[in-house]
Amino acid sequence: MTTLASPSTVAVAEHADQPGRSSRPGSFTGLRELVRLMLRRDRLRLTLWFVGIVGLVVATAASIIGLYGTQAELDQYGRLVRNNTALIVQAGPGYGLDHPTTGAVMMNELAIWVIIAISLMAVFMMVRHTRTEEESERAELIRAAPVGRHAPLAASLLSATAANVLVVGGVVTSLMAFGLPVTGSLAFGASLIGAGGVFAGVTAVTAQVAGTSRAALALGGTTIAMSFVLRAVGDVGDGRLSWLSPIGWAQGIRAYADERWWVLILPVVATAGLVTAAVTLQANRDFGAGILPQRAGPPSAGRLLGTPFGLAVRLQRSSVIGWTIGLALVGFFYGIVADQAESIIEDNPDMADFFAQLGESSITDAFLSTSILILALFGTGFTISSVLRLRTEESSTHADSILATPTTRLRWVSSHVAVAVAGTTAIMSVTGSAIGAGFALMTGDAGQIPRILGAALVMVPAMLVMAGVTLLVYGTAPRLALLAWGGLVFVCVVGMLGTVLKLPQWTLELSPYQHVPALTAESFSLLPLAVLCIVAAAFTALGVVAVERRDIG
Numbered sequence: 001m002t003t004l005a006s007p008s009t010v011a012v013a014e015h016a017d018q019p020g021r022s023s024r025p026g027s028f029t030g031l032r033e034l035v036r037l038m039l040r041r042d043r044l045r046l047t048l049w050f051v052g053i054v055g056l057v058v059a060t061a062a063s064i065i066g067l068y069g070t071q072a073e074l075d076q077y078g079r080l081v082r083n084n085t086a087l088i089v090q091a092g093p094g095y096g097l098d099h100p101t102t103g104a105v106m107m108n109e110l111a112i113w114v115i116i117a118i119s120l121m122a123v124f125m126m127v128r129h130t131r132t133e134e135e136s137e138r139a140e141l142i143r144a145a146p147v148g149r150h151a152p153l154a155a156s157l158l159s160a161t162a163a164n165v166l167v168v169g170g171v172v173t174s175l176m177a178f179g180l181p182v183t184g185s186l187a188f189g190a191s192l193i194g195a196g197g198v199f200a201g202v203t204a205v206t207a208q209v210a211g212t213s214r215a216a217l218a219l220g221g222t223t224i225a226m227s228f229v230l231r232a233v234g235d236v237g238d239g240r241l242s243w244l245s246p247i248g249w250a251q252g253i254r255a256y257a258d259e260r261w262w263v264l265i266l267p268v269v270a271t272a273g274l275v276t277a278a279v280t281l282q283a284n285r286d287f288g289a290g291i292l293p294q295r296a297g298p299p300s301a302g303r304l305l306g307t308p309f310g311l312a313v314r315l316q317r318s319s320v321i322g323w324t325i326g327l328a329l330v331g332f333f334y335g336i337v338a339d340q341a342e343s344i345i346e347d348n349p350d351m352a353d354f355f356a357q358l359g360e361s362s363i364t365d366a367f368l369s370t371s372i373l374i375l376a377l378f379g380t381g382f383t384i385s386s387v388l389r390l391r392t393e394e395s396s397t398h399a400d401s402i403l404a405t406p407t408t409r410l411r412w413v414s415s416h417v418a419v420a421v422a423g424t425t426a427i428m429s430v431t432g433s434a435i436g437a438g439f440a441l442m443t444g445d446a447g448q449i450p451r452i453l454g455a456a457l458v459m460v461p462a463m464l465v466m467a468g469v470t471l472l473v474y475g476t477a478p479r480l481a482l483l484a485w486g487g488l489v490f491v492c493v494v495g496m497l498g499t500v501l502k503l504p505q506w507t508l509e510l511s512p513y514q515h516v517p518a519l520t521a522e523s524f525s526l527l528p529l530a531v532l533c534i535v536a537a538a539f540t541a542l543g544v545v546a547v548e549r550r551d552i553g
Helices: 007-016 031-041 043-067 071-081 085-091 102-129 131-136 138-144 151-177 182-209 213-236 246-252 261-283 308-338 341-345 349-356 363-387 389-395 398-403 409-443 448-457 460-476 478-497 505-509 526-549
Strands: none
Touching: 031 043, 031 151, 043 102, 043 151, 043 478, 071 102, 085 102, 085 213, 085 308, 102 131, 102 151, 102 182, 102 213, 102 246, 131 138, 131 213, 138 151, 151 182, 151 261, 182 213, 182 246, 182 261, 213 246, 213 308, 246 261, 308 363, 308 389, 308 409, 363 389, 363 409, 363 448, 363 460, 363 478, 389 398, 389 409, 389 460, 389 478, 398 409, 409 448, 409 460, 409 526, 460 478, 460 526
């Protein structure tokens, strides 16, 4: 199948083929033009990453300064958190909490999530500009011009670094704007750049090893997960394993807590080694193929794979499995922590009042309902990405092959929406069961598992509303489909920080999650769930109509 190039891609090829250029280009010929092209293509994605990460930092800084305004409150936080194993697993070792400052508390609450977000950004950007480009055959068009063999990989690394520096600049500026020390802010920023560089290097290697973009992305995500686990086990133990984790390195700089600048040597050396390995692997593999050969499939497709739904399941099954395992692990930890919620919060009046506002039951039930909401917001990332798979199929022209058969647009769209619905339900079912299992393990009450599972499942209608909105955006303006991620940022801010930021009531009501009964802290109510299902169906129907009325491609 011939892949059509965008005007920007053709411009790079033409520029590289100007008269006077050598007929045998050097290894990095065309590097500058490729960097400009990649940053141009990523301008919308980069804007969303910037707004999401910097917005998280700003919102968290505002809430922490509001909750811990005096040294006595900071000291109390340090006593409650410092030696809590479950919280150390989730947040980190808690550097500086012996004599806590606002910056030290900020790092304990925020650092791990920003590090992971920066790492994910690097992984997604690298896969997009390396392995995905080879799969779509756009890289073949570029390489047909006088462009160096290693120029695309180098351009990918440089564009990922530029994006990293831009986002980190926003993070550091935001921290200093809240009055936090310049030295600690710069140290945290440097650690983020280091973490982003390491995982960009990791993905540069996985893009050479794996034969598909999904496999490269899975390997990169698995590396982040393993880094988190090594850091968690090391922080709970004697700390040795933490030094095997890039996330542990980023936290090990001890921002706002007697900074250790020498730690930056570790990500610099690791990044240099990974980039060298990636270049070596690229020089010793066939273009378009990975180092690891792809496993041969069966000689004939099964009956289910011959249907649009079966194909959608096949395309998204790895994503469903990955999201399920990731959220279930986090949910299990939340279940363990829930048993200690009252002992953690009872001595902190501000936090106790916050959780008390969530319902009239115990602090433990309020903590569980809040944990389920947070995981549902994270799980909405799968819901949105699952619907946006339609856009990926369309932009790669794979949809043309499907729609050239008797398959109607309605069946094609419905198949991916059905996978999004089934996948979302499965993810929340397993996640709710994992939370319940963790809680039951600590309390010895297995009867809590069905109750917590039900609390997780009531989040599904709100998540399906987000799926419907995403489909409507894709159907009406496919080029702007990524704006659906902005909706996820909005509901996350409303769900986790709406009360702290004192947002107006009408703003809160825009989030579908505000209308879900907060089980286990509240009683069950069927009416709001039914209304959410109707709203989700309406948005989905409008999205299907929009897709049917426009040109594909």
